[in-house]
Amino acid sequence: MQKLAPDIQNILEAKEVYLKFPQISSIKYAIKKVETSKCKSACPIDTDVKAYLGLIAAGKFEKALAIVKRDNPLPGICGRVCVHPCETECNRNEIDQPLAICYLKRFLADYELNSTNSTNSINSTNSNNSIAIIGSGPAGLTAANDLVRLGYKVTVFEELPVAGGMLYTGIPEYRLPRDIIKIEIDAIKKLGVKIKTNTKIKNLNKLQKQGYNAIFIAIGTHKGLKLGIPGEDKFEGFIDCITFLRAVNLGEKVEIGKKVIVIGGGNAAIDSARTALRLGSDVHIVYRRSRKEMPANEWEIEEAEKEGVKIHYLASSVKILGEKGKVVAMECIKNKLGPPDASGRRRPVPIKCSEFKIEADTIIPAISQQPDTSWLSANHGLEISKWNSFVIDEETLATNIKGIFAGGDCVTGPKTIIEAIAAGHRVAKSIDRYLNPEVRSEKREARVEFEVVVESKDKKERVLMPELPINKRKNFKEVELGFTEEMAIEEAKRCLRCGFCAECSECIADCDKRLVALSIPEETSGILLRVPLDTNQFPLNGGPLQGKLSRTDAKEIPVIVEPITARVISNLCRGCGDCEEICEYSAPKLQEQENGVKICSIEEALCKGCGVCASICPSSAITMNHFSNSRINTLSVKSVDEKKIVVFVCNWCYPMAQDFKKLDLNSINSKNSINLIRVMCSGRITPAFIIEAFVQGADGVIGIGCPEGECHYVNGNETAEKNFEKARDILYTLGIRPNKIKLERLSAKKPEKLEKIIGSFINTIR
């Protein structure tokens, strides 16, 4: 294998963009991609975590937001209350603490709130199909969002006066402010989704008869389960957690006593406890197992304890004690942990004679919930499980009745928002496939789990979330205050970039290193990509295209992403060494072949892509990726249908020149139109380009390069000088006045000169 200079080797080894060795067939840069990172594969909706973290680190908040929104219609909500399995999987867990992936998402949503332009706009429906969604929780909202974007007419029916499902009626305001829910739902409405609140669906047949072509049941789990212990139905003072939270969240009056017991260990239990606390009660939680087994989020438990909730672990409720028809206390028994049960958690086993009593006037069971299916008509025909949930096809989320789908909590039992969102996405795809035969034939993408390489092991502490002080929490104000921009960037920089390529698409957007270009086969125009080889600026190194580019009309077109470098067609090389001599970067190297013949090859890592060598190679053995002779000539042919000035502009002057394109040419009093053709360096402009432009009828050719000493490729502009001189000489012999061929220097420091240059050029050639 060819040995590279050590510093280059280092760059290649450490960075995500690297060079495939020429001897491994094609000479191309590759974007290192070690499959998917753990955070992404942990996320039920495959959020491009790395991508948005990276973009935050680079200060590109809007772009990061766009990445998040691509998969998630509820970023402000998820950014606050998602259970973030991504963080659990984060590789930084092995080093210090996981990335604050969730908070950073919230940061982005907050950022959007504070900036004026929202990206959502009204969609036009292009389908005759209408879809009914029952339930406005995250599952229903996500499906509605996706389907309306696909052009369907979507109506969401919601029994309650507010939309949002458990987001609104379950999760308390201090964790998830109501205006956040409202803003995100409004954005979905703005797309054209109709949400009919206060509308309980009672009959599916009727819905179908109303002309809905597909129905999505996303009714969640809103029926609290009973404790099943003596005294439960005997005394007043019971309120199940769902009813309790809903009432509080809807602003209804709820009577609870001073002493409250919440039973259970899930999020609903913790939320109920913290809510009751805020209403002024003294709160106890009774949970059967130890803290380790508690399904509620760790950080929620912590907050609850901090705020003063007393949690009795390893305790079960035995019976309710009452007086005068009212609850006064609950008898409990202590547990120890036995062998694991079906769920894998250790089963609680009561310890004999360990009963104890907790005083209470209100008891809030929060043990589990089931879907409320009581509204279904007797002959509904849907398959329902023994837990009252809908039975569906795992793959399509279709129920046993054609055209009816179900997903979210009402299928899985109480789960999480992000899983509900995933179900929403999946159902939207299924419904689209169901109604649109073309889509149906497409293959579904399979999800694959990957192994990931972690490289850096440097410790860096997680940025802490600013919170409302404990003594200011006796209200429903949001507890977590959100990151500042600096904190967000700081935190995002901790990301280890597992799997390397962030798939952020940033390599096709603008940055100032120009090494890679993207072109569409058969088309003469191309896009310059700037994948920096030597930058440590994360994440400008994604290779998201995988050889494809999506157009706005959703068609995928193949693209060629290649570095802008010189390439030698070896059997055309005469081994003269001219390139070796002219290249300022020692990229071309003559190598003796077995038969003693010398042939040149270009060390791609060294080549900066100026194309100076290509402009002087006598046998045209050198071609420039993306700036080939044929492309440049085609561009100049294309242009010269009227009398035109062909302007070859070096890449570094190009932005300025483009501005010029916008200028009113009348200001320089010219009937000529200008055709700008970009090359990387003015040294690339071989005499043939200039002559060919005249062959095609150009009226004048002007080259624009950098001033002496300012060439981005050391001396490329000197070659330009020589090439222009030669072209001028030849064209003079061909009868073209020398002043029609001009090489001008344009310093980035004085961009205003350009207008003058072209103006006076046009004047002189007339």
Next chain:
Amino acid sequence: MPMGIKDIVNRTKAYHCLDCGKCTSVCPISLLKEDYSPRRLVQKALLEKPESLLKDEFLWWCLTCSMCDEICESDVHYTEFVRDLRAEAHKIGQEGVYAHNGTMQSIMRMMTLSPTLKQNRLDWLTKDLKVKIYPTDSASPTDLLYFVGCLPYFDKFFTNLELNTLDIAKSTIKILNHLGIEPILMANEKCCGHDLLWTGDIENFKKLAQQNIEEIKRTGAKKIVFSCAEGYQTFKQEYPKHIGALDIEVIHISELIAENLSQLTTHNSQLKVTYQDPCRLGRFCGIYEEPREIINAMELKLNEMPKNRKSAICCGTSGWMNCGTYSKQIQLARLTEAKSTGADLLITSCPKCQIHFKCAMNDENTPKEAKIEIQDLTTLIANQLNKRKKDVNE
């Protein structure tokens, strides 16, 4: 088989091919590029999908040196076969890789843009060179026309090879003057189109041919002399084929001198020379002996290369196209062959031979076994005339 190709097969007698492989055995490219073989291309036209031939990269590697034609016992005209297939291929957008990024081809196409074009192609003329410039000077129909060819352009382009191609033109005029001839030179002469023809651009080739013929008719000249092998061959053989018979006599400068050997000055030196037969002059037009007669008449020692006349190896490339590693190797081998004759000077009568050989010698790595001085036949003669003049003066 598509009509175009069928036609070509018939015209060039490709169907006679016996698949004997003799062509391959003499082809300079086949020798170096193992997968190239003229025979295989012919067979492809006859047997396999002939259309694919037009997209075959090999089509552009042929030197069109005519070695194969010379040896073929079935009378297949392989070089013509290639020439015409290239024209077909060109129609569907195929092309070879032009040397110098296509500068030469662009110059040639630029010249088709008549009548807007007013070339400055004769500003190298000096007073001592006696010529009549058409249309400024008056000429008579008995005058000889000298077709200068691309020399003024080569001069502007090859600034780094110490070529001074215009020497050939100046020398030719000196010789003509010496013979008492004041030739007509056309200010509006166009490229003969040789390279466009051989790289498939028939359309522009024909334009150039027509423009040249029209201009020549306007001068009234009935006889044209050439100092380049390609221009000569193109006028003599290709123009009649493509634009009809010319009632103009076409001669090469060596023919003209060979008729006037007594007017040559002898070279009473020990100079040993060797001679490179240009393929267009030799194998195409059969002019082998005239240059040799001239050299002998000058009393120079001619050391023949082992491969001479019909079996002379070509200068390695033609048409400013696909001039790569094989060309270089052919050139170095031929130069080594020339040097090994013990000659001090390699004489050619084609400016392109000179350019190609000098280019090959231009890089530092050239072994000294392949380094030899090169001169055009006309320069050799004219220098001697000069010397003689000096001698007389002294």
